[in-house]
Amino acid sequence: MLESKTHEVTVDIVIFTIRKKKLEVLLIQRGQEPYKDKWAIPGGFVRLSENLDEAAKRVLYEKTHVKDVYLEQLYTFGDPYRYPNARVITVSYFALIRSDDLKLESEQGLNIQQINWHSIYSLPELAFDHKDILSVAIRRLRERLEYTPIAHQLLPKKFTLTQLQKTYEVILNTDLDKRNFRKKMISLGILNEYEEFTKASSKRPARLYDFNEETISSQSGFVADN
């Protein structure tokens, strides 16, 4: 039934960003079988010497050359048939990065054709069980957003409340009331307010904020700082 005699273990990483006011995910088009030409979540084998978080961090770095990334383990998929002709168990993660931190050099190796952002609302056909992984990831991301200051991983160090709100709206795919949103955020006491304002636009300047340190460090998951 299965050719392999042992389990192989991989990590697959659902990498989210916000781009063009949409929630997008990084996908790689496969250059070889199985699922040649199909798109897949970035992943790689776990080495015997590293733990799972380290493996995720390494794979993420190999694919994106990005550091300081929020990573959180999601769920482990191990159907015997999820990967043809081998028993590959994958531990899935999700990551959040600022899209401008990443220039897609489209590493044209043997195994990879293209690497690109895709809106989660218009996805190509995915390889393996990656659709399931992605759906778990989206659910978890939304859950985290509601209860943790995870959004700061997607924003510049200092940001306006409007930027923050847009981030929430894009991820949750809803509109939020501006006044209530601001009231809520400020009452949470997790933001620092600055005397700096945005400028260089023909609109009223907006005050800048950031998340305070304690808040950030108390969030679950970990930051892959290499």
Place this chain on the structure above:
Amino acid sequence: MLESKTHEVTVDIVIFTIRKKKLEVLLIQRGQEPYKDKWAIPGGFVRLSENLDEAAKRVLYEKTHVKDVYLEQLYTFGDPYRYPNARVITVSYFALIRSDDLKLESEQGLNIQQINWHSIYSLPELAFDHKDILSVAIRRLRERLEYTPIAHQLLPKKFTLTQLQKTYEVILNTDLDKRNFRKKMISLGILNEYEEFTKASSKRPARLYDFNEETISSQSGFVADN
């Protein structure tokens, strides 16, 4: 560094019950090294032919001979040093069973000395990283209890509101207001009310309830029915 050349994959199952008005967990005392005589969460290797949920279900059945059990995947632990002299990655699960469904025949094999319930508040020293696994399990159980009708897994088919409340109190380790609790449960619309009452005690009889079917089947996790 590590002797093995491949990953081995196990499932470890945190099995909860309520017994003597306490939240308890099933532990097995190890009969051999490593961690001989220490207590461990029941676990076993994942076979190549089965998926992770099936493995968890099988291991659970082998250890407890109990069917119809709620099982949910928790988290995957894969530190290279978590298991001496081998690379063992474990996918943890938690399970809920009614303690009277289980008679502990204390299977006295080579590997196992004793199998017993332990209050989560007075645990012996645990093998491997099982303390971490258990702490994840407790957190998840409490989280589930707040948002899902998971408690029915620990109760007889029909139960009184007082029994239900005690279940919540034991798991959450808090006292709850009787009137508010009842009001809340009833307003959730997930209970069926019967014209049956408890009897045979020198107190006022209590009305019996159960969870309605749709509610139960919509809960996350799965029921290992064999």
Place this chain on the structure above:
DNA sequence: TCTGTTTGATTTAAATTAACACAAACCCCG
């Protein structure tokens, strides 16, 4: 200085949560 666009603030109603006490039902026992 006028226009266009975005920021920033507050009040009110609705819904949810928290706090709190006593009568009713039953069995047992004298």
Place this chain on the structure above:
DNA sequence: CGGGGTTTGTGTTAATTTAAATCAAACAGA
């Protein structure tokens, strides 16, 4: 058979949280 002991069952009010809705102020550019 009446009284004591114990557990069930119930409703109101205050406090908090959430939801909804509007308009003046700040700036750049024309």
